Amino acid sequence: MSIKNRRSFLRGLAATGCALRVPLNAWAGPAVEHPLERPLRLVQHSLSRLESVAGYECQFAKQEIVGERVISQKLRMKLRHDPFSVYLYFEEQNRGREVIYVQGKNDNNLLIHEAGILKLAGTLQRSPEHADVRAENRHPITELGLRKLVEAVIRQWTQESRYGETEVKYFRDASLGTTLCNVIESSHPTPRRQFPFQKTRVWIDQKTNLVVRLQQYAFPANPEAPAALVEDYSYLSIRINNQLADIDFDVRNPAYSY
Numbered sequence: 001m002s003i004k005n006r007r008s009f010l011r012g013l014a015a016t017g018c019a020l021r022v023p024l025n026a027w028a029g030p031a032v033e034h035p036l037e038r039p040l041r042l043v044q045h046s047l048s049r050l051e052s053v054a055g056y057e058c059q060f061a062k063q064e065i066v067g068e069r070v071i072s073q074k075l076r077m078k079l080r081h082d083p084f085s086v087y088l089y090f091e092e093q094n095r096g097r098e099v100i101y102v103q104g105k106n107d108n109n110l111l112i113h114e115a116g117i118l119k120l121a122g123t124l125q126r127s128p129e130h131a132d133v134r135a136e137n138r139h140p141i142t143e144l145g146l147r148k149l150v151e152a153v154i155r156q157w158t159q160e161s162r163y164g165e166t167e168v169k170y171f172r173d174a175s176l177g178t179t180l181c182n183v184i185e186s187s188h189p190t191p192r193r194q195f196p197f198q199k200t201r202v203w204i205d206q207k208t209n210l211v212v213r214l215q216q217y218a219f220p221a222n223p224e225a226p227a228a229l230v231e232d233y234s235y236l237s238i239r240i241n242n243q244l245a246d247i248d249f250d251v252r253n254p255a256y257s258y
Contacts, residue, residue: 035168036161039184039202040154046204046211047150055080055244056146059236060088064138065228071136078241078248079145085249086141087256090115098256101128101141102249110141111251113258123251123258138231146235150211153202157186163194173206176213177236180206191219198227203234210238 060077063070073094078087083103090097096115109125110133126133128140143152160166171183181203188195198220203213213234217227251258 034161035166036157036186039168039186040157040161042184042204043150043153043157043202043211046209047147047154049209050147050150053240054082054242055085056238056240057244058238060144061232061234061236063229063232065230066134066136066138073136077144078244080244080249081145081147084142085244086144087249096257098258099141100249100251103142111258113251113256115257119257146210146212146238149214149233149235153200153211153214156196156200160186160188160195163192165189165192165195174203176203176205176234179212179236181212182206195219197230208238210235212236212238 055078057076057078060075061073063072065071072092073090074092076089076091079085083105085102086100088097088099090099094115096119098113100111101109106125109127110130112124112126113119114121114124128142134140142148165188167187167189169185169187171185174181174183184202184204185199187199191198197216197218199215199217201213201215201217202211203215204210205212214231215229215233216231218230220227247253
């Protein structure tokens with residue numbers, strides 16, 4: 001239909017009282033997908049892989065900037081999803097320290113048993129938000145674990161996908177210990193209120209499709225400086241253990257030093 005004939009057709013519809021509704025993007029061609037849409041699908045798939053996992057054991061390594069300090073720790077971890085329960089044994093920095101947390105028990109406090117001479121103080125109860133606890137952690141223990149990690153990434157990328165200024169890169173065969181991973185990197189060129197980090201790297205195990213590492217880089221104060229790594233969390237040697245029981249998160253466990 002020519003432009004002249006189309007105009008005549010529309011005038012005819014108007015004369016008969018008919019309304020013609022044309023979709024807003026009818027003439028714009030196919031919609032362009034936001035760069036974060038594919039990464040979101042990949043991490044949501046990783047989250048779905050955890051639906052049948054009741055609990056697991058692993059090595060947990062973290063490096064964080066807390067205030068002006070760099071905190072590096074390596075721990076052995078047991079984690080159960082329901083009720084949310086965590087047992088930690090510190091292998092580096094404060095070696096021998098043990099921490100137990102069970103949601104809904106012990107007044108929702110951590111049960112902390114120090115090593116060395118500090119163990120004479122016995123079992124300490126501390127809120128996850130206690131100043132002494134947060135002095136070593138950017139996040140409370142209630143945000144620990146693979147599921148919480150992926151959920152945090154999904155929330156972040158969902159929020160960021162509402163805006164432009166996002167670049168995404170993909171890397172294959174990145175080594176995390178003996179584990180080969182695919183890495184998704186999102187970044188933003190300019191500091192904005194809606195972007196909590198300048199760069200985010202998500203590491204996905206090629207065999208299990210689980211997100212096993214998260215790195216977050218802050219916008220530098222000097223635009224010419226590189227982004228600073230402020231959060232680095234790795235889950236290694238993951239062993240699914242759906243038989244974890246209450247005794248695994250109890251100070252009365254004879255394998256623990258409480």
